[in-house]
Amino acid sequence: MIEAVGLTKRYGAKTAVHNLTFQVRPGAVTGFLGPNGSGKSTTMRMILGLDVPSAGRVTIGGQPFHKLPNAPRQVGALLDAKAVHGGRSARMHLLSLAQLSGIPARRVDEVLGVVGLQDVARKRSKGFSLGMGQRLGIAAALLGDPQVLLFDEPVNGLDPEGILWVRNLMKGLAAEGRTVFVSSHLMSEMALTADHLIVIGRGQLMADMSVKDFISANSAGFARVRTPDGEVAAREKLTTALVEAGAQVLSEQDGALRVTGLALPRISDIAHDVDTRLWELSPHQASLEEAYMRMTQGAVDYRSTQDQRAGLQAPPAQHGWQQPAAAPQGWAEQAYPVLPGEQPNPYAQPVAAPQAPAPAAPAAPTTPRPPGPLRRARPPT
Numbered sequence: 001m002i003e004a005v006g007l008t009k010r011y012g013a014k015t016a017v018h019n020l021t022f023q024v025r026p027g028a029v030t031g032f033l034g035p036n037g038s039g040k041s042t043t044m045r046m047i048l049g050l051d052v053p054s055a056g057r058v059t060i061g062g063q064p065f066h067k068l069p070n071a072p073r074q075v076g077a078l079l080d081a082k083a084v085h086g087g088r089s090a091r092m093h094l095l096s097l098a099q100l101s102g103i104p105a106r107r108v109d110e111v112l113g114v115v116g117l118q119d120v121a122r123k124r125s126k127g128f129s130l131g132m133g134q135r136l137g138i139a140a141a142l143l144g145d146p147q148v149l150l151f152d153e154p155v156n157g158l159d160p161e162g163i164l165w166v167r168n169l170m171k172g173l174a175a176e177g178r179t180v181f182v183s184s185h186l187m188s189e190m191a192l193t194a195d196h197l198i199v200i201g202r203g204q205l206m207a208d209m210s211v212k213d214f215i216s217a218n219s220a221g222f223a224r225v226r227t228p229d230g231e232v233a234a235r236e237k238l239t240t241a242l243v244e245a246g247a248q249v250l251s252e253q254d255g256a257l258r259v260t261g262l263a264l265p266r267i268s269d270i271a272h273d274v275d276t277r278l279w280e281l282s283p284h285q286a287s288l289e290e291a292y293m294r295m296t297q298g299a300v301d302y303r304s305t306q307d308q309r310a311g312l313q314a315p316p317a318q319h320g321w322q323q324p325a326a327a328p329q330g331w332a333e334q335a336y337p338v339l340p341g342e343q344p345n346p347y348a349q350p351v352a353a354p355q356a357p358a359p360a361a362p363a364a365p366t367t368p369r370p371p372g373p374l375r376r377a378r379p380p381t
């Protein structure tokens, strides 16, 4: 198990990681999420003893990394796939790592096979593609057959077959009872791979919970409602009635309505009351990506000037959403309004916030301090 307690890292005036406390348990894939610059790599470097915490501590199996006997046999990591001597072949690179840790040479050939690089094992790694480099980095992480594995963006540059392979590899390692901690910006992939999530924003813990709880805490389920194509007046009549009944209604690109805040039977009754036929009425759960975007929108440091959320104006056209004709009052001003049954995002910027750049170096938590991170209890592993 990896355990961080009050983990903090300052680089001069810049606080990269602030007071992080979390555990990464064995037997599960734990996703490590956060916007660019939020402190994920810094945290991983501190776990691996490559950076010294300014305050707090982080241990693996109760010991700091530098006190672990023969650490490469206990902890494997892929931090930077490019950190390889380009003049060496893949096999030589792994062989030199193996020799340093007393790992037998046959293990090198074994891991080359596991990552699918056996045919290019004797080629110099400087000729490797990004994906091949990632595979070599994963091979190095697996070399010591460690119980604890850290992967920083392991699917970066991999083709779909490679992504599927990494997904199955991570799940397989966790199923063997290992501790697997993996960062990624690919939400769709994390949704398929991770069991548990640790989310940070501007160096601070925002959530520590299962993927399922994270999605339900940061998004509301919704209903898709479709009226017969071409019956525009009926659709608008239904939209108005739903909004009057307290629903929030968005239009999807195919003309369906995305309705939150009302149960399906109530939507059906309202449609009946306004004499509108329905072609579809189905329950839906939001995606991890959507839940993540809602939670972290206020903790994003780097945003395109062409991103509408830079000024928190109209909602972005995510997943084919559009604003409905009969949007509730105030909707247009909010990027992601708090939906019924949803916890407000403690990091969300105020709607009328000026477009000033985000502070570059928060030396301490913002004032007023946001409420504590969302946490859910996990079953013991």
Ligand SMILES: Nc1ncnc2c1ncn2[C@@H]1O[C@H](COP(=O)(O)OP(=O)(O)OP(=O)(O)O)[C@@H](O)[C@H]1O
Binding pocket: 011, 014, 015, 016, 034, 035, 036, 037, 038, 039, 040, 041, 042, 043
């Ligand atoms: N050696 C360093 N010296 C000064 N600042 C640093 C150093 N390393 C990281 N930082 C700063 O700390 C913050 C966190 O960086 P870090 O690389 O940990 O973020 P990240 O979440 O891994 O980002 P990304 O998703 O873009 O990889 C950034 O603002 C970064 O500029």
